[in-house]
Amino acid sequence: MILSIARRELRALFHSPLVWVLAGVLQLLGAWLFLVQLEEYLQVQSRLATLENPPGVTDLVLTPLLEALAGLALLVVPLLTMRTLSEEFRDGTIDLLLSSPLRMGQIVLGKYLALLSLLSLLCLLLALMPLSLLLGGEIDTGRLASGLLGLLLLLGCCAGIGIYLSSLTRQPAVAAISTYGALLFLWIVNLAGGEGGGPLFDWLSLSSHYRRLLDGLVFSSDIAYYLLVTGVSLTLAGRRLESRRLQG
Amino acid sequence: MEPLLRIRDLHRTYGDLRALEALDFELHRSEVLGLLGPNGAGKSTTMRIISGALAPSAGAVEIDGIDLLRHPIAAKARLGYLPETPPLYPDLTVDEYLDYAARLRGLRGAALGRARARARERCGLTHSGRRLIANLSKGYKQRVGIAQAIIHDPKVVILDEPTGGLDPNQIQEIRTLIRALGEERGVLLSTHILPEVEMLCGRALILHQGRLVHEQPLDAAPPGNRLALRLGQPPDPTELAGIAGVTRVEAGDGKHLVLHLSDGTDPSGIADHCVAKGWRLLEMSPVGDRLEQLFSRITLGESAP
Numbered sequence: 001m002i003l004s005i006a007r008r009e010l011r012a013l014f015h016s017p018l019v020w021v022l023a024g025v026l027q028l029l030g031a032w033l034f035l036v037q038l039e040e041y042l043q044v045q046s047r048l049a050t051l052e053n054p055p056g057v058t059d060l061v062l063t064p065l066l067e068a069l070a071g072l073a074l075l076v077v078p079l080l081t082m083r084t085l086s087e088e089f090r091d092g093t094i095d096l097l098l099s100s101p102l103r104m105g106q107i108v109l110g111k112y113l114a115l116l117s118l119l120s121l122l123c124l125l126l127a128l129m130p131l132s133l134l135l136g137g138e139i140d141t142g143r144l145a146s147g148l149l150g151l152l153l154l155l156g157c158c159a160g161i162g163i164y165l166s167s168l169t170r171q172p173a174v175a176a177i178s179t180y181g182a183l184l185f186l187w188i189v190n191l192a193g194g195e196g197g198g199p200l201f202d203w204l205s206l207s208s209h210y211r212r213l214l215d216g217l218v219f220s221s222d223i224a225y226y227l228l229v230t231g232v233s234l235t236l237a238g239r240r241l242e243s244r245r246l247q248g
Numbered sequence: 249m250e251p252l253l254r255i256r257d258l259h260r261t262y263g264d265l266r267a268l269e270a271l272d273f274e275l276h277r278s279e280v281l282g283l284l285g286p287n288g289a290g291k292s293t294t295m296r297i298i299s300g301a302l303a304p305s306a307g308a309v310e311i312d313g314i315d316l317l318r319h320p321i322a323a324k325a326r327l328g329y330l331p332e333t334p335p336l337y338p339d340l341t342v343d344e345y346l347d348y349a350a351r352l353r354g355l356r357g358a359a360l361g362r363a364r365a366r367a368r369e370r371c372g373l374t375h376s377g378r379r380l381i382a383n384l385s386k387g388y389k390q391r392v393g394i395a396q397a398i399i400h401d402p403k404v405v406i407l408d409e410p411t412g413g414l415d416p417n418q419i420q421e422i423r424t425l426i427r428a429l430g431e432e433r434g435v436l437l438s439t440h441i442l443p444e445v446e447m448l449c450g451r452a453l454i455l456h457q458g459r460l461v462h463e464q465p466l467d468a469a470p471p472g473n474r475l476a477l478r479l480g481q482p483p484d485p486t487e488l489a490g491i492a493g494v495t496r497v498e499a500g501d502g503k504h505l506v507l508h509l510s511d512g513t514d515p516s517g518i519a520d521h522c523v524a525k526g527w528r529l530l531e532m533s534p535v536g537d538r539l540e541q542l543f544s545r546i547t548l549g550e551s552a553p
Contacts, residue, residue, distance in 0.1 A: 092332075093335040245300075
């Protein structure tokens with residue numbers, strides 16, 4: 001059931017030009033950033049060699065690239081999640097799902113799974129660029145893996161939030177804008193609380209957990225944070241579908 | 249016999265608005281039940297509640313003996329629902345869409361292929377499998393909507409205004425299909441086209457302002473016990489009144505007459521009589537339908553003519 005829903009969702013995504021354009025634009029911007037970082041690295045490389053413990057290509061190319069990609073992801077995810085449920089409400093196609101022998105959780109999970117596979121695919125495409133450095137040099141694959149895991153967790157988390165916000169409205173545009181708002185807020189919430197940030201704001205922020213993963217530090221608490229936010233969002237989306245039946 | 253669908257004391261409010269109040273009815277196997285009412289009477293609300301898309305404020309819905317609210321999954325597996333606007337995805341082809349609908353109802357593999365082929369055949373979609381739904385005409389979209397509702401061979405089929413917005417030929421086809429569906433299932437049909445109900449349904453429920461105001465078996469009743477005649481050479485009205493089975497004669501403008509018949513009178517006997525007497529029978533038709541009179545009387549508070 002979940003897979004059937006995910007499959008239709010993916011089909012709908014790939015039938016629309018939106019995904020192709022997004023993938024293209026994302027790849028182009030990613031490539032540009034990658035090349036800019038790489039060029040900078042090559043310029044300072046000779047001077048770095050004189051240092052005793054020089055930062056490597058991973059520090060100077062990959063980490064900034066992944067950091068920038070996370071910013072791009074915040075721009076991309078709301079566009080992908082906005083139609084998931086709101087379009088079904090608007091077109092009345094939700095009636096097909098509601099009159100079928102399905103649990104609300106299955107509907108939400110199916111949608112989430114489709115988005116997650118699409119986002120993983122985008123991640124994979126972007127990961128090919130830093131991996132191409134392996135042809136001519138050495139990179140810290142462990143750190144790259146941790147960074148990519150972070151990116152994937154971040155994207156999955158954003159998708160969960162996007163699906164929940166999409167379940168609140170019939171207008172995809174409203175869903176997109178509120179998702180932008182929510183994601184950007186969670187991204188910058190750690191700026192509050194003065195220098196160093198309060199521990200609560202720091203914990204709430206999407207970005208502080210991501211940064212640790214970029215540094216190659218894989219804490220179960222960071223992974224738990226992303227999974228928790230995703231789980232709560234999806235549960236809320238399921239509850240929302242239930243309560244829509246009561247409100248009419 | 250256990251009814252296929254049992255609605256008990258169903259209530260639904262939207263804020264202060266009472267959309268449904270104390271609705272009670274049953275739908276049996278091999279029955280087409282018509283749900284009638286002016287717009288806003290609660291027809292679609294009733295159907296959405298039965299489909300599970302809307303929760304009732306109070307009351308119970310049983311599908312094939314299974315409580316919809318307590319065991320929604322098992323109950324919905326026995327149900328097919330066509331909403332007022334068919335829930336179609338324009339970016340899928342007919343086959344893809346029907347496969348999706350069948351999978352959602354738990355069909356897999358060979359059973360799915362068979363179900364799809366059967367649904368397509370029943371709904372006249374045999375040659376449209378690879379067409380994109382976005383490019384279909386409204387009539388075809390409606391057919392796909394019905395195919396979706398019957399693909400898993402449900403015991404109860406709910407159709408919300410299935411002939412709305414179709415051209416006369418398409419309406420005929422859909423009606424034929426509904427009649428065939430009603431042979432082995434329970435079909436609940438909502439419409440505001442009264443002749444359609446008389447043609448298709450064995451029983452009609454009239455809803456008005458959220459209440460069930462009338463329940464009427466239709467196949468038992470004759471299409472009407474008044475007969476309009478147009479005669480080329482009309483005789484004296486008293487002579488017509490003398491025909492066996494005629495209780496009263498209303499004389500119109502000379503050639504037009506309306507006969508009131510006693511129950512059980514065969515109109516063909518009247519025709520034979522007119523022909524035998526050489527009155528030159530030009531036209532003969534039943535007058536007004538009972539349902540229409542009933543409907544306007546109930547929903548507008550008008551008295552029957």
